[in-house]
Amino acid sequence: MAHYTVRKIVDRSMRILAYFALIAALIPLFSILGEVILKGASSINIDFLTQPSPTVGEAGGGVANAIQGTLITVGLASLIGVPLGLVSGIFLSEYSEAKISSPIRFFNDVLSGFPSIVVGIFSYALIVRAIGFSVTAAAFALAIIMTPIVTRTTEEAMKLVPATVREAAIALGVPLWRTIVSVVLSGAKKGIATGILLALARIAGESAPVLVTMGYWRWWFAGLNQPAANLTLNIYIFAISPFENWQALAWGSALVLVMFILGINIIVRAATREKYK
Amino acid sequence: MTHMSYKFEIENLNAWFGSKHVLNNISIKIREKAVTAVIGPSGCGKTTLIRCLNRMHEIVPNARVSGKVLFNGIDIYNEDADPVQIRRKMGMVFQKPNPFPMMSIYDNVAAGLKLNGIRDKKRLDEVVERSLKMAILWDEVKDDMDKSGASLSGGQQQRLCIARALAVEPEVMLMDEPCSALDPIATAKIETLIRMLAEDYTVVIVTHNMQQAARVSDFTAFLYLGELIEYGSTKDLFENPKNELTEKYITGQFG
Numbered sequence: 001m002a003h004y005t006v007r008k009i010v011d012r013s014m015r016i017l018a019y020f021a022l023i024a025a026l027i028p029l030f031s032i033l034g035e036v037i038l039k040g041a042s043s044i045n046i047d048f049l050t051q052p053s054p055t056v057g058e059a060g061g062g063v064a065n066a067i068q069g070t071l072i073t074v075g076l077a078s079l080i081g082v083p084l085g086l087v088s089g090i091f092l093s094e095y096s097e098a099k100i101s102s103p104i105r106f107f108n109d110v111l112s113g114f115p116s117i118v119v120g121i122f123s124y125a126l127i128v129r130a131i132g133f134s135v136t137a138a139a140f141a142l143a144i145i146m147t148p149i150v151t152r153t154t155e156e157a158m159k160l161v162p163a164t165v166r167e168a169a170i171a172l173g174v175p176l177w178r179t180i181v182s183v184v185l186s187g188a189k190k191g192i193a194t195g196i197l198l199a200l201a202r203i204a205g206e207s208a209p210v211l212v213t214m215g216y217w218r219w220w221f222a223g224l225n226q227p228a229a230n231l232t233l234n235i236y237i238f239a240i241s242p243f244e245n246w247q248a249l250a251w252g253s254a255l256v257l258v259m260f261i262l263g264i265n266i267i268v269r270a271a272t273r274e275k276y277k
Numbered sequence: 278m279t280h281m282s283y284k285f286e287i288e289n290l291n292a293w294f295g296s297k298h299v300l301n302n303i304s305i306k307i308r309e310k311a312v313t314a315v316i317g318p319s320g321c322g323k324t325t326l327i328r329c330l331n332r333m334h335e336i337v338p339n340a341r342v343s344g345k346v347l348f349n350g351i352d353i354y355n356e357d358a359d360p361v362q363i364r365r366k367m368g369m370v371f372q373k374p375n376p377f378p379m380m381s382i383y384d385n386v387a388a389g390l391k392l393n394g395i396r397d398k399k400r401l402d403e404v405v406e407r408s409l410k411m412a413i414l415w416d417e418v419k420d421d422m423d424k425s426g427a428s429l430s431g432g433q434q435q436r437l438c439i440a441r442a443l444a445v446e447p448e449v450m451l452m453d454e455p456c457s458a459l460d461p462i463a464t465a466k467i468e469t470l471i472r473m474l475a476e477d478y479t480v481v482i483v484t485h486n487m488q489q490a491a492r493v494s495d496f497t498a499f500l501y502l503g504e505l506i507e508y509g510s511t512k513d514l515f516e517n518p519k520n521e522l523t524e525k526y527i528t529g530q531f532g
Contacts, residue, residue, distance in 0.1 A: 097338040164375040168438070171333055172389040172445060173365030182392050187379050 033258065040255025043248040053218045053229065059245060063253050065220045069135070069228030070257075072221055073214070074204050076139035081146030081203075082196055088147070089154025089192075094180055105155075112148035119144045120209030133215025133227045141209035146199045153195020157188035194268045201264040205257060207232035231257045284309040284449060284479040285330060290344035292325050292334055299325045301503040303344075307496075312471060312480040314494035314511065316487060318532045322503040323483045324372075327451045330481065331367040332360040349448075365393075367449040368442025373458050374434035376426030376441070383422040385437055389445035404444050412440035413470055432463025439470065450474055452482040456489065468493050487527055491515050499523045 047062050054061025088108065092101055123141035127134070161184045169179040185192070210230050216237060217227035231253045238250035285307040292300035299322045307313050315323040328334040329342055332353060345352045353363050376385045384391065386405045395401065405422075409415040414436040418429070426437055435455060442450060452471070456464040471493045474480055484490050490497050491511060498508040499522075507514060507523040518524040525531055 162375070164371060164373060165377060167333065167336070167371065168369075168375045168377065168441075169388070169392065170336060171331060171364055171367075171369035171371075172392065172441070173361050173363075174389070174392040175361050178392055183377060187377075 036251065036254050036258050039248075039251040040253075040258075043252035044255065048249070048252055052220055053234070053249065054245065055218070056243070061245070061249070063229075063231065063234055063249055063256065065218070066229040066231045066234045066253060067256060068221050069217070070204060070231045072228060073135050073139050073142065073210070073230060074200060076135060076224070077142035077146055077203055078196075078200060080139065080143035081199065082150055084143070085147045085150025085196075085199070086154055086192070088151040090158065090180065090185070092151065092155040093158035094184070108148045108151050111144070112152065114145075115208075116141075116145055116206055117208040117212070120212040123209065123213045128213055131225050133213065135214070135221070135224045135226065135228045137213035138210045138228075138230070139224075141213050142203040142206060145206060145209065146203050149199040149202060150195055153198070154188070154192050157191025157195065158184055160191060161187040190271055194272055197264050197268050197271075201261045204264075205232065205261055207236060211236070282309045283307060284348065285481075286345075286347040286350075287330075288345040288347070290326075290329060290346060291342070292322070292329055293341040294337065295339040299503050300329070303500075303505045305498055305505060305508055307479065307481060309479050310475060310477065311495040312475045312482060312493055313496045313498065314490035315481065315483045315498045315500060316485065316490045316526075317500035317506075318526070319485065321500040323485075323500050324453050326500065327369075327453055327481050327483050330449070330451055331364050331369060333364070333369065335360070365389075365445055366447055367451055368439075368445065368447040370435070370438050370442055370450065370452040370455045372454040374431055374438050376429070376434050376437050378425070378427045380426055381423045382418050382426050382429070382437060385426040386440045386444050388441060393445075405440075408440040408444040409437075411443050411474075412436045413466065414440055430463075432459050432466060435459060435463070435467060436470070439467075447478070449479045449481065452480065454483050454485065457485070464489070485532075487515075499526060501526070 047060050048064075049062060049067070050064050051060065051062035052065035053063065088104070091098075092105055092108075095101055120141045123137050123144070127137040127140055131137070165187065166179055166184060169183040170176065174183070210232055214230055214233060215227040216233065217229050219229070221228045234253040235250050235257070238246040238253065241247065241250075283306045285305075287303055287305045287307070290300055290303040291298065303326060315326055317323050325334055330346060330348075330353075334340050334342055342354060344354070346354055348363070348366070352358065353360075377388060380388060383405055386408050387401045390401060390404060406415065409418065414433060417433060418424075418437075421428075426434065429437060435458075439450075439455075456467050459467065468489065471480055471482065475495070482490075482494065494511045496509065497511045497514045499506045499514065499520075501522055507518060507520045509519075514523065515527055518527060
């Protein structure tokens with residue numbers, strides 16, 4: 001009986017400990033979120049969302065050029081990273097017994113753990129030195145960061161489709177490629193979409209690789225071989241400036257970025273919840 | 278009795294998983310439009326045997342086959358044989374019901390046609406209705422064709438899988454312990470269905486349930502440790518087993 005009492009006390013205190021740990025982990029999240037919303041919300045208005053960045057001493061202005069630049073850069077990176085990751089993930093899942101699969105999986109994991117600044121320097125050496133600071137160089141770096149994430153989540157999502165379902169399709173006389181495309185991929189599409197969206201959120205928030213590949217640009221998008229404005233760089237450059245209106249723009253940019261990433265996470269949650277209906 | 282025709286003539290069939298020899302020199306002839314049961318204790322190779330009939334064995338990594346399987350007199354393991362074409366002529370039903378989870382009931386039945394590029398709506402409608410009726414499932418699902426296949430009960434799911442296999446108009450139905458995950462009532466329904474199918478199809482059923490083999494089959498093959506121990510009419514095999522092992526197995530002395 002005494003034993004049971006001890007167990008109950010330990011059980012209760014461990015539970016309380018877990019709650020405290022949870023709260024401690026959530027404090028930074030909510031204080032950052034609160035700070036960004038509090039300071040950022042006041043700078044958000046029509047001008048902020050439609051005007052390009054102001055020059056020194058110019059009042060008003062916005063970050064529309066940075067939103068444009070970020071969307072274009074992330075879009076271009078996805079055009080490279082999503083198909084590459086998707087096909088690699090399909091290969092790893094469907095040909096996992098191939099000799100080459102195990103090393104590919106290993107190096108993919110290594111790549112996904114690479115410091116993003118190293119990826120940025122790589123893109124600098126390869127592309128910036130050839131064509132200069134540009135959207136292309138930044139998108140290339142972001143694509144390298146994105147690919148292993150998409151590869152991994154695609155592989156995992158496809159492996160969740162039961163082998164018995166594949167066998168059912170093959171036994172119906174459906175060719176292997178058709179089985180993969182129409183049955184396995186279609187069964188895994190929500191998991192894959194989740195992976196792609198999370199990878200998008202990840203690269204939209206990257207700053208180091210963009211810093212060394214994009215260069216600074218205050219105007220609208222001017223071509224893929226030119227630099228473009230970018231939300232993360234805006235935060236960096238505006239925040240360390242001495243001008244109050246620029247600092248406000250930095251908070252606003254931070255809010256836009258956080259909302260973008262929060263939005264993606266909410267979409268992911270909504271999309272994955274449906275799966276278990 | 279008139280001329281008997283064989284759907285399958287299996288000659289010296291051997292099968293391996295890696296270095297594990299799971300079927301040892303099996304030779305057996307399977308009659309057309311009859312039910313042939315394959316019985317034997319777990320791990321004796323009965324599932325492997327029917328998976329060799331539609332070339333499903335080889336999709337497992339490191340699996341190997343040697344020997345001949347003549348289907349309508351043509352060896353399905355000859356160099357030019359296309360496994361995809363062969364599988365289209367044979368329906369397969371698995372141990373656990375495996376409807377496509379992301380597809381509706383309608384799409385599950387139509388899957389074999391749709392995935393092979395047939396889009397003609399009228400033809401699909403006809404095939405789906407005919408197949409579901411043959412699988413004695415039509416009356417239960419005709420108003421819920423858009424529901425997920427996974428929403429059905431286990432027994433219904435297995436009949437859905439049978440309908441899916443029938444929809445591609447196979448010549449053979451291969452059934453791998455189709456009732457092992459089902460309750461007695463669902464089992465009885467599937468057994469009735471198997472007898473009906475035997476009018477038009479060649480049915481090969483793997484079962485570890487000897488009573489089931491006795492109820493539904495015309496011929497029975499008894500496998501033990503990858504060897505064919507005895508093969509004959511179901512009546513003979515169960516009433517007058519020639520081999521001592523067969524007798525011990527069917528009387529429940531091992532298994």
